[in-house]
Amino acid sequence: xxxxxxxxxxxxxxxxxxxxxxxxxxxxxxxxxxxxxxxxxxxxxxxxxxxxxxxxxxxxxxxxxxxxxxxxxxxxxxxxxxxxxxxxxxxxxxxxxxxxxxxxxxxxxxxxxxxxxxxxxxxxxxxxxxxxxxxxxxxxxxxxxxxxxxxxxxxxxxxxxxxxxxxxxxxxxxxxxxxxxxxxxxxxxxxxxxxxxxxxxxxxxxxxxxxxxxxxxxxxxxxxxxxxxxxxxxxxxxxxxxxxxxxxxxxxxxxxxxxxxxxxxxxxxxxxxxxxxxxxxxxxxxxxxxxxxxxxxxxxxxxxxxx
Numbered sequence: 265x266x267x268x269x270x271x272x273x274x275x276x277x278x279x280x281x282x283x284x285x286x287x288x289x290x291x292x293x294x295x296x297x298x299x300x301x302x303x304x305x306x307x308x309x310x311x312x313x314x315x316x317x318x319x320x321x322x323x324x325x326x327x328x329x330x331x332x333x334x335x336x337x338x339x340x341x342x343x344x345x346x347x348x349x350x351x352x353x354x355x356x357x358x359x360x361x362x363x364x365x366x367x368x369x370x371x372x373x374x375x376x377x378x379x380x381x382x383x384x385x386x387x388x389x390x391x392x393x394x395x396x397x398x399x400x401x402x403x404x405x406x407x408x409x410x411x412x413x414x415x416x417x418x419x420x421x422x423x424x425x426x427x428x429x430x431x432x433x434x435x436x437x438x439x440x441x442x443x444x445x446x447x448x449x450x451x452x453x454x455x456x457x458x459x460x461x462x463x464x465x466x467x468x469x470x471x472x473x474x475x476x477x478x479x480x481x482x483x484x485x486x487x488x489x490x491x492x493x494x495x496x497x498x499x500x501x502x503x504x505x506x507x508x509x510x511x512x513x514x515x516x517x518x519x520x521x522x523x524x525x526x527x528x529x530x531x532x533x534x535x536x537x538x539x540x541x542x543x544x545x546x547x548x549x550x551x552x553x554x555x556x557x558x559x560x561x562x563x564x565x566x567x568x569x570x571x
Contacts, residue, residue, distance in 0.1 A: 359415050
């Protein structure tokens with residue numbers, strides 16, 4: 265039993281349970297805001313795209329290398345290094361926040377639309393002030409898919425590469441949120457971190473998309489797969505297309521990150537996303553993640569019976 269508690273899968277499960285019981289609600293926004301403030305010191309108007317790309321890449325490396333060295337030193341001195349890993353994973357997992365905020369938003373939409381917009385605003389980059397009920401439901405679904413997929417990617421990298429791979433992905437995830445390449449002001453500065461994040465998330469996102477194909481409606485999901493390639497990040501687009509097609513509803517379309525409306529490809533079917541479809545999609549995502557967790561535990565426990 266003690267060996268299982270020190271196993272990476274045991275530590276990951278413990279961090280997930282801790283996140284569900286007590287999410288790191290305040291820590292993640294503070295980290296993102298701090299990185300954004302740091303980035304603004306170098307991301308100045310008037311600098312050329314080449315300089316901004318180099319500055320963004322350099323700043324990310326300047327943050328990453330001392331972070332890895334500091335973690336190594338702290339782990340060597342700390343009596344229980346495994347506890348540090350649990351705390352890091354807990355601080356960076358979004359599952360706990362999502363399981364509280366997204367159902368709350370759905371409950372508020374019918375009768376408390378302004379409060380629903382405010383609840384969702386802390387979880388996404390887009391402007392929520394003018395979102396309709398349908399727009400809020402679509403935003404809830406897309407936030408759930410992409411944020412839980414990022415949690416899944418973090419778990420994959422931690423399981424495959426250990427804490428240093430997880431630290432690298434965590435920093436990429438935070439700076440992508442702090443220096444969003446979707447916004448014109450950050451497009452050049454956040455180019456390299458965005459590219460590296462997409463590279464590390466590519467395989468986990470596709471694995472999760474393939475998992476969603478086992479549910480009813482898989483034929484519609486497969487048909488929408490190709491259209492996901494039109495998304496700026498094709499792996500995320502395919503995941504959204506499969507998720508939307510499986511519940512026979514539409515995602516994507518127009519959204520506002522600034523005062524200008526941007527038009528993203530429409531994914532899934534042409535049917536509007538209703539409450540039933542949102543709940544079905546959230547349930548499918550949860551079951552898909554539990555499926556992978558159960559597979560991992562099975563592969564870990566079965567060999568113990570043959571030792």
